[in-house]
Amino acid sequence: MTYLAKPKLHHPALPKNKLGFTRRDYEGAVSTLCAGCGHDSISAAIIQACFELALPPHRIAKLSGIGCSSKTPTYFLGVSHGFNSVHGRMPSVLTGANLANRDLIYLGVSGDGDSASIGLGQFAHVLRRGVNMVYIVENNGVYGLTKGQFSATSDKGSKSKRGVQNMDAPIDMIGMALQLGATFVARSFSGDKAQLVPLVMAALHHHGAAFIDVISPCVAFNNHVGSTKSFDYVREHNDAVNRLDVIEGRAEITADYAPGTVESVVQHDGSVLRLRKIHADYDPHDRISAMAFLQERQAAGEIVTGLLYVDPEAHDLHDHVETVEKPLNELGEAELIPGNEALQKLNASLR
């Protein structure tokens, strides 16, 4: 079984972004995941988002743990920085990296096993600290690498490929993220790039902890009748609260929206999120009613997707601990060794 590298030839009219890169320049090695894996679509969405935002690939750091999802950073952004950590420990590595160099764009990629089982504690703390990052969980409800056992996010009552029902309660990662203070929370579906790509773009613009839960069907072990994370089930129960268009350096969107149906959100960095409402009374700025709405819809068997919560004026870990403005590797000797006088001053302040 050989995996053919994706041919270098591309469409002759393939557009370039303002850095002069095509979308193909943001790709990585060819995927070795199973054919049809939802994760590959998420990789494609990340590629598309980074291309459209014209992010310089060398300013992005992609970090992951262990699992099918954590393999995917190999398959996108081939010339970015990468770190494949110990199982479930990506959040602490990301936090450390972010503290050392606050100028890079941090992209944590994990799965339901990596983040909701072995790494649940790390997941919780990286969110409550407000690390400036995009944290994507590629959520398929099974342990695909070990042949499809239920994972911690598998819904109660969901059936395995052999027909066994899951009797354990699922961990609700969106609920946790809202509760723990994530300032950008969204859910999407790997089979709906029209929704997913703008969400990733908006999250990349967000200053603070951005979390996206992406339902990503496992074609090999969790795409059958009775599964609540199959393509068909997610499509039937997908309840989108809004649609998001990101406006930034791109042609003004000229589509006509009926009055009252669109809300513009200006984020910290000036990017404008244009939210097209589907649920007229859903307010993505109200954390508490968002949580209530999600619980209610979940009880009704629906999967709520879209931009669920955003705090456009969010603060991140660096703001909280008042770290130095510059990345550590840009500090000179004078700043790093301020001298005896400064030490005496500091000691005095602690007496």
Added chain:
Amino acid sequence: MQPTDTHSPDYFHKVVDCQWACPAHTPVPEYIRLIAAGRYTDAYMVNWQSNVFPGILGRTCDRPCEPACRRGRVEKEPVAICRLKRVAADNKNDVAALLPRSPEQSNGKRVALVGAGPASLTVARDLAPLGYHVVVYDGDPNAGGMIRTQIPRFRLPERVIDEEVGYITGIGGIELRLGQRVDSMKQLLIEGYDAIFVGSGAPRGRELDIPGRREAAANIHIGIDWLSSVSFGHVHKIGKRVIVLGGGNTAMDCCRTSRRLGGEDVKVIVRSGFAEMKASPWEKEDAMHEDIPILNYLVPKAFTHENGKLTSAVFEKVKAEYDAKGRRKLVPTGEPDQSFACDDVLVAIGQENAFPWIERDIGIAFDEWNMPKVDPKTMASTHPKVFFGGDAAFGPKNIIWAVAHGHDAAISIDKLLHGEDIARRPPPQVNLTSQKMGIHEWSYNNAISNDVRYRVPLREKNVALTDVRLEVELGFDQKLGFLEAQRCLNCDVQTVFTAPLCIECDACVDICPVDCITFGDNGDESDLRQRLNQPARNLSQALYVSNTLKTGRIMAKDEDVCLHCGLCAERCPTGAWDMQKFLLDMTLAGPACRSR
């Protein structure tokens, strides 16, 4: 849009751009794969079956396939299809045992062929194995027609002509009456042939009647006549300063031949601009490579002469102007005339048909341009027994069109003599077979080569120019042939989509290196073409549209720049995409072309 009907033989045939563009519809990717596999004899026979003259065409074809080649749309240059054909011809084993023979028992029908060029020889090859008694007439002492008389030996060695003409005459049942020019069609009809095919070419070079032409006639030659005199060894040299008039492929042959017969200062002078010249781009390149300048926008006005000897040619300078309808007109610039001193002039400004030997009262109708009225599908004239083909049918074209005409005329003759309606044409034979061998395994090499087009090695110029019979192109060797063959995208291995199997996971969309696949809402064609992931702007290429899928959307694939790499099928979890080889063989004359 309606779902695409892939059952029509034309749909997938059109995707194989080279085969679709070839007048004889040679299965190009099929023989290129055989070359890559080192199966030169098989590759040769695939060609021979379809285009009859692989070795000759591999050196001289006008290659309509190459401008059509998909490779030219995804990178700079097409696959060197023509020169790969020569690789098959150069490296094949003895094919004698693979060639057809005429049956011992003739079928009692006699068919006369006028002219022994490529069109007639194709008819002979198609009909002789069926038991027809074929009689070929030609005024020249050897068979081959313009292949032998007009194409210079340094492009096409005589042994290649002898070999491939010999494969046909060796079939048996073919009687060659060489040196016998047909002077009267009426007479030929009286001889009682069951059918007559006219493949007499366009044998007359166009004359240039300007002042001085007659007085300096000794040094002003008609291009094709001069080329055939060189071919037959009647002419061995030309003056040092030669002007070739005309911008077609014959002009290119004339100037390059002059360079080999003593012409030191040879130039081509053309009325039109460089880009509008009729010569193929590669023939112009070859001429310029041999230090022959091409001068444009100069209209010949007069020849000057002294004591009956040509001294120079005088030209008026013109420029191109286009009217509202885009038609070009050449208008004088008003600059002073230009004069070029010369010893000889070759006039290659076009060829004409001539049918003085066909009486106009025997039921063969001619049109206002004195060309026979010929049905382009059946090649039939208005006389039930008389057919035309090659340059004789519709004016000067090229060898591969002559072959295609020959096949069509042979089908008509075979059907006619079996009492069938010649207007009912046989459909092609089509086969569609999955190439899947296992996971990530296909029975064709689906890796895409990044190599750019390989140049055919040439003989060193100072050697090549010494001898008009020394072949200038050395041809690809086996290694280069393999590398060039790997550039072929295997467009005949089709992406076949089965809508009910699709789970709309997007895997094919994500992996496609050229963004041809889109899942979305249906619409009319012009709307859909705009809404694809990459808008489909090449209207000559089809959209492949599926039945409605589970979500109510459709799959639309733009065939334009598909690399046929099979990655969509490799990444498809359900086998909704499959790679299937589409093999189309044109039905030739014989039992398969008849309805009963």
